[in-house]
Each structure stands twice: as C-alpha cells, then as structure tokens.
Amino acid sequence: MALVKRCRPTRAGGLPALLVGALAVATTLTGGPAHAAGQGTLHELAAAQGRYFGSATDNPELPDAAYAATLGSEFGQITPGNSMKWDTTEPVRGQFDFTKGDVVTDFARQHGQTVRGHTLVWHNQLPGWVGALPSAQVEAAMTHHITEEATHYRGVVSAWDVVNEPFNEDGTFRTSPFYTAMGSDYIATALRAAHAADPDAKLYINDYNVEGRGAKSDALYALVSDLIDKGVPLDGVGMQAHLAVQYGFPYQMQANMQRFADLGLDVAVTELDVRMPLPADAAKTATQTAYYRQVTEACLAVARCVGITVWDYTDTYSWVPGTFPGEGAANLYDENLRPKAAYSAVRTALGGDDGSGEGGDPGALKAQYRSSDASVGDNQIKPGLQLVNTGGTAVSLSDVTVRYWFSSENGASTYSTWCDWTPIGCSNVTHRVAAASTPKAGADHYLEVGFAGGTLAPGATTGEIQLRLNKTDWSNFNESDDYSHGAGTSYADASRIAVYAGGELVWGIEP
Ligand code: 9MR
Numbered sequence: 349m350a351l352v353k354r355c356r357p358t359r360a361g362g363l364p365a366l367l368v369g370a371l372a373v374a375t376t377l378t379g380g381p382a383h384a385a386g387q388g389t390l391h392e393l394a395a396a397q398g399r400y401f402g403s404a405t406d407n408p409e410l411p412d413a414a415y416a417a418t419l420g421s422e423f424g425q426i427t428p429g430n431s432m433k434w435d436t437t438e439p440v441r442g443q444f445d446f447t448k449g450d451v452v453t454d455f456a457r458q459h460g461q462t463v464r465g466h467t468l469v470w471h472n473q474l475p476g477w478v479g480a481l482p483s484a485q486v487e488a489a490m491t492h493h494i495t496e497e498a499t500h501y502r503g504v505v506s507a508w509d510v511v512n513e514p515f516n517e518d519g520t521f522r523t524s525p526f527y528t529a530m531g532s533d534y535i536a537t538a539l540r541a542a543h544a545a546d547p548d549a550k551l552y553i554n555d556y557n558v559e560g561r562g563a564k565s566d567a568l569y570a571l572v573s574d575l576i577d578k579g580v581p582l583d584g585v586g587m588q589a590h591l592a593v594q595y596g597f598p599y600q601m602q603a604n605m606q607r608f609a610d611l612g613l614d615v616a617v618t619e620l621d622v623r624m625p626l627p628a629d630a631a632k633t634a635t636q637t638a639y640y641r642q643v644t645e646a647c648l649a650v651a652r653c654v655g656i657t658v659w660d661y662t663d664t665y666s667w668v669p670g671t672f673p674g675e676g677a678a679n680l681y682d683e684n685l686r687p688k689a690a691y692s693a694v695r696t697a698l699g700g701d702d703g704s705g706e707g708g709d710p711g712a713l714k715a716q717y718r719s720s721d722a723s724v725g726d727n728q729i730k731p732g733l734q735l736v737n738t739g740g741t742a743v744s745l746s747d748v749t750v751r752y753w754f755s756s757e758n759g760a761s762t763y764s765t766w767c768d769w770t771p772i773g774c775s776n777v778t779h780r781v782a783a784a785s786t787p788k789a790g791a792d793h794y795l796e797v798g799f800a801g802g803t804l805a806p807g808a809t810t811g812e813i814q815l816r817l818n819k820t821d822w823s824n825f826n827e828s829d830d831y832s833h834g835a836g837t838s839y840a841d842a843s844r845i846a847v848y849a850g851g852e853l854v855w856g857i858e859p
Pocket residue numbers: 429430472473512588619667
C-alpha cells in the first residue's frame with residue numbers, strides 16, 4: 349500500500365456547514381471562476397473596468413461539457429465562429445436557416461452573455477450563388493440577406509460585424525462580389541440596411557491587421573471618417589487581433605485605437621489570439637504572454653475600447669493549426685483546458701490576481717463515501733462520493749480527480765459510467781473507468797471522477813455525487829471484496845478512496 353503523502357487533519361462537518369458548503373460550490377460552478385482560487389472571472393474583472401471579456405465559440409464545440417462550462421462561466425460575451433455566416437444562414441437564395449446561430453444565442457441567454465453577430469457581409473464563406481448573380485442583382489441580394497438576418501436576431505445580437513475584412517493589406521479595397529457590383533458604396537449600403545433592421549444593434553466594420561498604425565489601418569480610418577461625414581450609421585471598428593509571436597506586436601496599438609475613438613467610434617478587439625511556430629518554448633510563450641497583456645492594457649487605456657473577444661479560448665478549438673500548418677498554441681487555455689501564463693497576464697492586466705490560487709491548499713481535501721447499492725452481487729456499482737475542503741482557503745477543482753477501486757470479475761472489459769445526480773450538476777462532473785496499472789485483488793480497475801471547473805470554498809463540500817457503473821455486457825460484480833467498497837449508507841470519511849490534486853495524492857490510501 350502506498351501511504352498518504354499529505355493527509356490533513358479533518359474536522360467534524362455538521363449539517364449546517366455541509367449545506368452552506370453545497371450552496372457555495374453550486375454558486376461557484378455555475379457562475380464563478382473556472383480556474384483555481386482567483387477572485388472573479390475574466391469577464392467580472394473586465395466588467396469592473398467597464399468592459400466585457402468574451403470568446404468565440406462554434407456549434408460542434410458546445411456538447412463538450414468541460415469546454416462549455418468554462419465558456420459559460422469565464423466569459424460574458426460570445427461570438428459564433430461560423431454559424432451566422434452567409435453560407436450557413438442563406439445557402440440557397442431566399443432560403444434562410446438560423447438554426448445553428450440560434451443554438452449559440454440560446455447558450456448566451458442561458459449564461460447571461462451578450463452576443464456579437466458575425467458576420468453579415470464578407471467575401472469568404474459566401475455561397476456560390478451570390479458570386480454567380482448578375483451585378484445588377486447583388487445589391488438587392490445583399491440588402492435582403494442583411495435585413496432577414498439582422499431582423500431575426502434583433503434584440504438578441506448586441507453588436508454586428510456588418511462588413512468583414514473589406515481591405516487588402518496595402519489599404520486598397522478587396523475585390524468581392526459586393527465591391528465589383530457597387531464599388532465601396534456597398535459598405536454604406538450594408539450599414540444602412542443593418543440599421544434599418546435593428547436600430548439598437550451596434551454596427552461595426554471588422555478587419556485584421558488594422559490593430560497597429562499602417563497602410564491598412566490608415567485606409568480603414570479614411571473609410572470610417574468618410575462614413576461618419578456622410579451620416580452613415582456606424583458605431584465602431586473591430587480589430588480582430590490575430591497576432592503571431594514571430595511578426596511582432598502591432599505598431600502603436602493604443603494610439604491607433606485612440607484615433608478611431610477620437611472619431612466618436614467604439615473600438616472592440618474582436619478575435620484575439622497569439623499564435624506561434626510549434627513547438628512552444630519558454631521564449632515564445634513569454635512573447636505570447638506579453639502580447640496578450642499588451643492588448644489588454646491597450647484596450648483599458650482607451651475609454652472607447654468596449655471589450656475583448658478571444659477567437660476561442662482553448663487550443664483545442666483553434667482555427668490556427670488548420671490554416672497555418674506548424675503553428676498553434678495560440679489561445680489562453682491549452683488543449684487540456686488549463687489556463688496558460690497568458691491567462692494570468694490578462695487577469696493581472698485587468699486588475700485581478702493571477703488566478704494561480706496561491707494560498708489555496710489542495711491537500712486540505714478529503715473524500716467521503718456511502719454505498720447507495722443494497723445489492724453487492726448485481727450488475728451495477730453505485731458509489732456515492734463527496735469532497736470536503738477542510739482547509740482555510742478555496743481549492744480549484746479543475747485539476748482534482750478521485751479514484752474508487754473495484755474488481756471487474758469476469759466479463760466485458762469495457763464499462764459505462766453515469767452520474768445520476770449531484771447538487772453541483774452532473775455536467776460539471778466527468779467519470780470513466782480505467783484499468784489499474786498494477787492490478788491488485790479487489791482493485792484491478794477504478795472509477796475516476798473529475799470536475800469541469802469551479803472552486804470549493806473553505807469548509808464547503810461538493811455535496812453528494814451519485815455515481816453508477818456497469819460492464820457493457822451487464823455481467824455481475826461481487827462488490828463485497830472491492831477495495832473501496834463499504835457498507836455504510838450515510839456519508840463518512842473514506843480513506844480507501846484517493847483524491848489527487850495536480851496528479852499528487854492528497855487524500856486516501858492507494859491499494
Ligand atoms: O474560426 C473560423 C473558422 O472555423 C473557419 O474555418 C474560417 C473560415 O473562413 O473562419 C474562421 O473565422 C475567421 C473569422 O470569421 C474572420 N476573421 C478570421 C477568422 C479566422 O480565420
């Protein structure tokens with residue numbers, strides 16, 4: 349048996365303390381920080397500065413419970429990465445489909461987030477029928493598209509990227525079916541149509557490589573100045589900010605933002621990420637961290653900079669590797685949803701702590717168990733587990749795992765695992781069965797439980813997590829000799845259940 353490396357003294361948990369704790373963790377998991385013991389989410393920190401902090405997302409990502417938990421808790425604004433684009437919303441002329449965009453706006457409503465609409469008029473992800481139209485029909489098609497989509501999302505989308513990426517790198521207008529048909533007037537026409545459809549939405553022109561001063565941002569500046577002079581409805585400019593460590597930080601970003609603000613426009617950082625040639629190393633990561641911090645500082649220094657949106661928050665769902673082979677690691681969180689140094693840098697730039705949970709003591713966790721299963725010889729194992737924070741500081745749950753060992757007997761070697769109920773929400777709990785690397789009698793497999801995020805306040809408990817597992821062939825177990833099994837039907841400290849924080853054993857005795 350491996351001995352416990354760090355086992356904290358426990359304290360008696362009376363019923364009132366458990367109830368308070370359950371409420372505390374439930375609150376944290378639905379609306380609180382996704383990482384460690386940091387005070388406040390990125391969005392809460394930004395909101396304290398009069399800004400929002402958001403993330404792009406995309407429909408295929410939302411069923412990923414761990415991803416969605418952090419998306420819903422850490423960010424106060426979301427942008428659909430693809431599902432409001434023309435090829436999705438009007439693939440056939442006159443046939444509109446807002447199903448996918450509605451999934452994103454539903455998520456936002458459920459999580460109290462605002463939505464940036466992206467995008468109404470763009471040369472890319474444009475269905476073929478638009479490019480095939482006779483020039484004389486393009487304006488009507490564009491206006492109709494804008495009218496239908498902006499009307500559908502009226503009151504739901506708070507800001508629109510009405511026109512996306514209108515410029516070439518040298519500041520000339522990009523050729524597109526719209527430019528070919530209408531010249532640069534298409535931009536004013538698009539803005540007017542969007543304003544007519546939704547007078548309350550903030551209307552933006554959005555582009556990349558316009559974060560710093562240069563030919564492209566000069567062209568954007570000239571365009572928006574002209575639009576303002578003509579009384580065209582325009583509220584802001586979106587600076588995408590797809591940065592790369594090898595290309596340097598945008599030249600005079602803060603001053604560039606300020607000159608647009610001085611025209612009376614809002615400025616938004618709309619698609620921030622900072623890619624690097626892979627593999628990542630300390631120097632590249634340090635540069636990336638600095639860039640994220642500098643963008644945040646630039647936005648905070650410009651009163652009209654309304655907020656920052658990252659172009660998804662995790663490397664798992666980044667567009668970068670698919671577009672720039674050999675590059676990546678561009679986002680605030682890694683592929684295991686662990687916040688990177690850039691995340692800490694953004695937090696501190698926003699006036700918060702670094703989110704590292706310094707002072708938290710994961711060693712203060714203990715496991716409690718009860719058997720919810722009267723039958724030790726049937727085809728299911730039903731452990732009830734709960735964690736208690738016996739220490740004086742909050743503990744992040746995102747890197748905590750719990751193991752319950754059992755013997756598989758004969759039968760299938762594949763399992764189904766279930767979370768039946770917990771006050772913290774089963775969507776916040778992960779579970780799987782794994783084979784023990786060193787099988788022992790009564791312990792050749794274990795059920796491993798993890799958490800999508802959240803923090804456990806001092807004295808708090810997760811509340812019971814009702815778990816269940818079976819072999820996929822539904823053959824029987826004999827639980828009576830299982831290492832972690834006990835007969836008690838009310839929760840009690842369980843030293844044969846192990847708790848790990850950051851991979852380190854912090855409670856219990858391994859078999
Ligand atoms: O993130 C989007 C990716 O999933 C699409 O494949 C890609 C196709 O054009 O568009 C990506 O989003 C882009 C955004 O709409 C506009 N600015 C650049 C973004 C990254 O390419």
